[in-house]
Amino acid sequence: MNAPNPNIGASRPPIRQLDETIVNRIAAGEVVERPASAVKELVENALDAGARRVEVVVAEGGKRLIRVTDDGCGIAPADLPLALARHATSKIDGSDLLDIRSFGFRGEALASLGAVGRLSVTSRAEGAAEAARIAVTGGSLGAVMPAALSRGTVVELRDLFFATPARLKFLRSDRAETQAIGDVVKRLAMAVPGVGITLRDVSGGGEGRVSFRADAETGDFFDALRGRLARILGTEFTENAIAIDAEREGLRLTGFAALPTYSRGAAVAQFLFVNGRPVRDKLLVGALRAAYMDFLSRDRHPAAALFLTCDPERVDVNVHPAKAEVRFREPGLARGLIVSGLRHALAEAGHRASSTVAGATLGAFRTESAGPRHYQMDRPSPGALRHAHAAQAPVFETPGFAETAAPAARFEPTPEAAPAQDLPLGAARAQLHENYIVAQTRDGIVLVDQHAAHERLVYERLKRQAAETGIAAQALLIPQIVELSEQDCARLLAVADDLGRLGLTLEPFGGSAIAVRETPALLGEVDAAKLIADILDEISDLGESTTLGARIDAVLSRVACHGSVRSGRQMRAEEMNALLREMEATPHSGQCNHGRPTFVELKLADIERLFGRR
Structure with a gap:
């Protein structure tokens, strides 16, 4: 009782x-x-x-x-x-x-x-x-x-x-x-x-x-804010951030957002303001995270200072005693503006990578000694890379290039428009350890991670195809049978229609097995079993709460990894130059699908300092 x-x-x-x-x-x-x-x-x-x-x-x-x-x-x-x-x-x-x-x-x-x-x-x-x-x-x-x-x-x-x-x-x-x-x-x-x-x-x-x-900053909003952010967050942030200015249906988003390669290990550099008031709002933080989902791994966090302004009557700031949270009348509109505004700005940044990457590289090259250093390393100036139209350098044979009978990478040469070394990523001069391309620019050198770079390029192509016409599929002469657990089989078949639009056709094959009948044509020959395993991992990691579009992009990212140039793949001169030209013409190519840099640029002046010439 x-x-x-x-x-x-x-x-x-x-x-x-x-x-x-x-x-x-x-x-x-x-x-x-x-x-x-x-x-x-x-x-x-x-x-x-x-x-x-x-x-x-x-x-x-x-x-x-x-x-x-x-x-x-x-x-x-x-x-x-x-x-x-x-x-x-x-x-x-x-x-x-x-x-x-x-x-x-x-x-x-x-x-x-x-x-x-x-x-x-x-x-x-x-x-x-x-x-x-x-x-x-x-x-x-x-x-x-x-x-x-x-x-x-x-x-x-x-x-x-x-x-x-x-x-x-x-x-x-x-x-x-x-x-x-x-x-x-x-x-x-x-x-x-x-x-x-x-x-x-x-x-x-x-x-x-x-x-x-x-001290009080002067100039227009962006000049004043840039100066204030440099004082608070440091010049590294402002050197590696892009200005944001987007508007939709009476809501305006302004501020600065850092390049994906300038990410942080925790969400400590995220500053959000609504009508000038600092807030810690879950909707806005989630939108910021979603905007970078395409560019960062889950253990990395974007850095940004963003200001959302609107008519005061479209947002309720009276929902929290300390005014730390807000409630929008049209939350979907606010979230959509942040996601689309940031993604558009990041796309316009082209292949640019953060200057901190070059700084870390220079630090790795420094000669360690017991005595004091006698010179100061300057950080490479920001914005040194400029966006250029795709242009193919002439094919040439240079000592050090590997000759191989391996299938050529999927790069299409384009007519020469300028001397290759005058282009942002320069002319390929050598391949090191069958993974790193060394290119010469007019005033320095560029080191490219061929696998990471090509993975990003394939991913961007897959996204374009999926958005425009759907991804073309190639039928397997003999369908590949993949044995799975009952749970994995059910999870995979639940998204079979979505995968079909991505060029991956699956069918049940009795019990917990599935038959892979078609794979994305862009990838060429792939290991279907490994591809299926990676897709299942991605679905599991994202969970059911993730939007369909985000889940499709995440799956495309995994698919792209299977179609990219592998480490250890020897490349000919024309292939390497074609890769450089495509990087210059492709948005987001400065970082791989996980937010890591795909290339590092070292200025000749910095190299000369390494050898005590300056």
């Missing part, structure tokens, strides 16, 4: 209206999770006040002190008590909760901070004769007093959570909390490149240490 409920029959406690101080502390628990949350709210208020300079000062991870100083419009003395009241704000009038055009709007931040810490606000409104100050401690509001301040506002928060000491036990170390504050400041700095922002740590006393500083 179930135990009786001891509350049945007992008198119920009366319903009470909570004390205002308790209400504020509950609200603080939602809005102010940690010191970084307080910094976010205060900096957003400064930006909404039109500040052009903001300074953030913290001590002991923000637990002992957070001070935010700005040069914004300020607050009139008569409005200071109201500014510390709950649900009091100058940013909305309450008539339309979707028409939000500011960072903050709830009117809870200052009241919440005053409920759990010792808060003071000193401000001088534009045109006011003098400044004024008000303080609140643990929810107890003081009187407005005269103060000295030339302009703007200074908000000082001391002893955060002193009124709710249990919350202090859940905070992390000073170092971890300081790092979280830095992350918040940097995200907000990305959102407003025209505003100068400084973060100073005074834990050790005195003037402290400036841990972050970004």
Whole structure:
């Protein structure tokens, strides 16, 4: 028998209206999770006040002190008590909760901070004769007093959570909390490149240490943002990122996205903004991931800083207490814009690979010695490669090229349009270890991984064929029978129609066996059993939640691997040059299907530095 409920029959406690101080502390628990949350709210208020300079000062991870100083419009003395009241704000009038055009709007931040810490606000409104100050401690509001301040506002928060000491036990170390504050400041700095922002740590006393500083950037949006991102993410990111500017049905996507070869091991370089507000939204993160799905392996993550702007009424920013998540009226439109906008921009990048690849290569070539180095390696300049129309270099016999009777790779020569070494990937000069092509350009050399490059080229051809006319199939003289488990057989036959459009025709052959009757003609002779095994692995890895288009592309990627030039395949001069020309004319050929570079370019100047000639 179930135990009786001891509350049945007992008198119920009366319903009470909570004390205002308790209400504020509950609200603080939602809005102010940690010191970084307080910094976010205060900096957003400064930006909404039109500040052009903001300074953030913290001590002991923000637990002992957070001070935010700005040069914004300020607050009139008569409005200071109201500014510390709950649900009091100058940013909305309450008539339309979707028409939000500011960072903050709830009117809870200052009241919440005053409920759990010792808060003071000193401000001088534009045109006011003098400044004024008000303080609140643990929810107890003081009187407005005269103060000295030339302009703007200074908000000082001391002893955060002193009124709710249990919350202090859940905070992390000073170092971890300081790092979280830095992350918040940097995200907000990305959102407003025209505003100068400084973060100073005074834990050790005195003037402290400036841990972050970004002066106001000038120029148009892209110039200013590029400068700000270089300051925050480093010049390596901006050198290897492409500008994004796409629009669809009133939604606009701008910002910078890195080349696939500049990927990261974790999603630590993904910054997303909606109408200027930093967000961590699953829909947008998923769309970013989907846009790069064609170019990165599953253990690599893209790097990007993207800004999505639209009419405020098309997005609800009021679905999360800390405004970290949003809800779009048309989520499919927002997701589609990100995916298509990024893929289009990446395609326009052509065969370009990140400059970090060349930098790593130069590092590998350096001569290690016990003594100090006497010269400095410069990073190759970005954008050194230019896109060119496909052009075939003349066929020539050069010592070092292998002669072989192996079947020729599937490259079609095209008429000569320019000397090969003047083209972006140059003229083939040698093949090393039967896998790497060495080409000479006008001002350097290029090393190409023949298997990785051809794999990408075959994949792009398969995608074009699949989209345009479907992939041509070649019938096997004798169907190949592949034995599978019952589960694998069922999974494969469930997508047989999709595979048929890709040129792979399967039929049940009794029990758990299947018969492969046709394979994609583009691949030539393939090992059908191995191809089937790889396709099953891909279906299993992707899972059922992946869209059909993504699953088809993933299968095509596996199929392309079976039709590409293998490592160890000796190539003739004309084949290697044809491969280079096709790479120049094919989008995304700078990386293989897994996001690895297909070629490395070394400038002659950098090679000369390796030998001490410069």
